[in-house]
Amino acid sequence: MDTIVSLVPGFGAVVPYLTALISACAAFAAIAPPPTAQSPVWWVKTYKVINFVGINFGHAKNANQGEHV
Secondary structure (H helix, E strand, O other), X not given: OHHHHHHOOOHHHHHHHHHXXXXXXXXXXXXXXXXXXXXXXXXXXXXXXXXXXXXXXXXXXXXXXXXXX
16 A cells, blocks of 8 residues: 555545545435435435445445436
8 A cells, every 4th residue: 555655645534535535425325315306406416426435336235326317
């Protein structure tokens, strides 16, 4: 890991913040209600971004929630 981080100057200082962001998005996606057909467009788009940043796709239990929108 130290070798990968050392390849990009200054990246080592950003890693904890990226980890915190991904963790926060994953936690929020687990507790946030998925958008429905009546949800505003901004919530649908925000929910998709949060799921993407939180790496909540593929076989994640709540990855397909809101897909019917």
